[in-house]
Amino acid sequence: MSPALVIGPLLAAGLVLAVLAQRRGWAPPLWAALCAGAVLRIAAMAWAVADQSQPYDFANDFSEAAGKVLDGLNPTMHMREGGWHFLPFLAYVLAGQQGLGELVGLSWGVSGRIVPVLADLALIPLVARLADERGALRAFQYACVPLGIMVSGIHGQFPPITLALGVGALVAARAGRAHWAGLLIGLSVTCANWSVLLVPGVLMAVWAGNARRPGTARRQCLAVLGWTAAVPGAFLVSSTVFLDTPVTGLVELAKAIMSTRPVVGDWGWTALATGGTMTVSPALGQIGMPVLLIGLLAAGWWWRKADPVALTAVLILVFLVVTYRLGAQYLMWPVPYLIARPPRFVWPAITAASAWAAAGYLHVETLLGMTWWQFHTFWSLSSLLVIALLVAALPSREAAAQVRGPLRRDPAPVAAGATDP
Numbered sequence: 001m002s003p004a005l006v007i008g009p010l011l012a013a014g015l016v017l018a019v020l021a022q023r024r025g026w027a028p029p030l031w032a033a034l035c036a037g038a039v040l041r042i043a044a045m046a047w048a049v050a051d052q053s054q055p056y057d058f059a060n061d062f063s064e065a066a067g068k069v070l071d072g073l074n075p076t077m078h079m080r081e082g083g084w085h086f087l088p089f090l091a092y093v094l095a096g097q098q099g100l101g102e103l104v105g106l107s108w109g110v111s112g113r114i115v116p117v118l119a120d121l122a123l124i125p126l127v128a129r130l131a132d133e134r135g136a137l138r139a140f141q142y143a144c145v146p147l148g149i150m151v152s153g154i155h156g157q158f159p160p161i162t163l164a165l166g167v168g169a170l171v172a173a174r175a176g177r178a179h180w181a182g183l184l185i186g187l188s189v190t191c192a193n194w195s196v197l198l199v200p201g202v203l204m205a206v207w208a209g210n211a212r213r214p215g216t217a218r219r220q221c222l223a224v225l226g227w228t229a230a231v232p233g234a235f236l237v238s239s240t241v242f243l244d245t246p247v248t249g250l251v252e253l254a255k256a257i258m259s260t261r262p263v264v265g266d267w268g269w270t271a272l273a274t275g276g277t278m279t280v281s282p283a284l285g286q287i288g289m290p291v292l293l294i295g296l297l298a299a300g301w302w303w304r305k306a307d308p309v310a311l312t313a314v315l316i317l318v319f320l321v322v323t324y325r326l327g328a329q330y331l332m333w334p335v336p337y338l339i340a341r342p343p344r345f346v347w348p349a350i351t352a353a354s355a356w357a358a359a360g361y362l363h364v365e366t367l368l369g370m371t372w373w374q375f376h377t378f379w380s381l382s383s384l385l386v387i388a389l390l391v392a393a394l395p396s397r398e399a400a401a402q403v404r405g406p407l408r409r410d411p412a413p414v415a416a417g418a419t420d421p
Contacts, residue, residue, distance in 0.1 A: 008362055010043055022137070037143030037144070041121065041149050041153040045113050049109035049110055058156045062112055063098065064083065065083075068091070075091050085257055085258075093115055113152065113156040116151070117160075123160065124142055127167070130167055130336065147332045147357060148335065157327075158191055166188040170202050170205055170309065174205045176209050182224035189232055193258065207220075236253065262286075263280055265278040265380060266325070267325070267326035267383045269322075276379075296319060299314055302397065303395075309337055314394060328357040344399075349390050352385065353386055356383060359379055
């Protein structure tokens with residue numbers, strides 16, 4: 001039976017629950033949200049483990065990176081080009097998962113997904129803390145939204161880990177814990193380069209918390225930046241202690257980590273340029289990188305007075321709109337921030353992004369009698385519709401600046417049937 005018919009209804013039910021919760025003002029306790037999130041993610045994970053078709057990077061690159069670390073080798077320098085271009089932090093995590101699996105007799109399909117699923121569950125209470133009000137509702141909605149379920153439970157990918165650390169950093173910053181915020185955002189950046197998009201919001205939250213004490217605000221912002229640089233640096237150097245990287249090879253290693261293969265044609269404007277064909281194109285990569293940087297700088301300036309949560313969501317949305325390369329897991333990035341502070345059209349955007357990702361994760365092409373590559377053309381070009389809805393979900397400058405002030409620890413209860421304006 002097609003995966004879309006097996007796990008698809010469960011994901012659709014989760015999305016329906018999230019939307020109904022919005023309309024009817026449901027606010028179940030945190031334990032109920034965690035239970036719902038665990039059931040959905042474990043069900044997706046159970047299906048994914050039994051599925052014969054595993055995500056290539058999970059089945060090959062991630063398990064190989066774990067094996068390299070256990071052998072004392074740096075995966076960045078000993079794997080295929082593009083197979084691993086991260087700092088060792090996540091490779092250590094993968095090695096730990098593989099070691100745990102071997103210790104207790106779990107297959108890689110199970111052990112390799114444990115940390116992403118746990119990190120995605122950790123995001124449920126963090127989203128509640130990120131919201132200024134209706135935190136219980138927001139936690140339940142995040143628990144049910146399909147994107148996190150698919151990325152963690154099916155793909156076993158890293159965005160849940162990166163986001164748990166990044167959202168935790170913003171929560172800590174808004175609570176006045178600058179050093180904890182710096183440590184957490186440093187770990188988030190250590191996970192993946194794209195996490196630098198989360199740094200401006202953390203800095204803005206630290207500054208806003210000390211707006212009447214400019215000297216303290218500057219010192220705390222510098223502390224955050226110091227941690228943001230020091231933590232990735234420490235993990236870079238750790239490869240000379242725990243792995244086979246010589247000290248003289250650190251510069252080469254850093255260059256390899258910062259580089260990315262220009263795999264294009266899956267999404268947006270590069271799909272138009274290639275006619276929906278995925279390819280490696282250095283030329284489009286050279287065009288795409290400055291376009292991406294200009295877009296992000298323009299968005300940062302336009303929304304410079306936005307609330308830290310809204311600014312973070314904006315930067316990620318703009319990245320998704322203008323990026324030249326994308327994996328389906330990228331679509332999870334803005335979800336915690338959008339659910340915590342939902343702008344207009346957020347649910348059409350989340351629904352479209354979830355459906356687009358599900359088409360890839362659940363092998364919808366088998367229902368259509370097509371090969372993956374035949375389906376890919378339609379799938380990649382349809383991303384333009386998703387992008388249009390992501391643009392619609394961008395808040396206005398005025399709306400983005402409305403919510404300010406410290407994080408509320410005890411959100412006020414919401415009457416049954418209440419809805420957002």
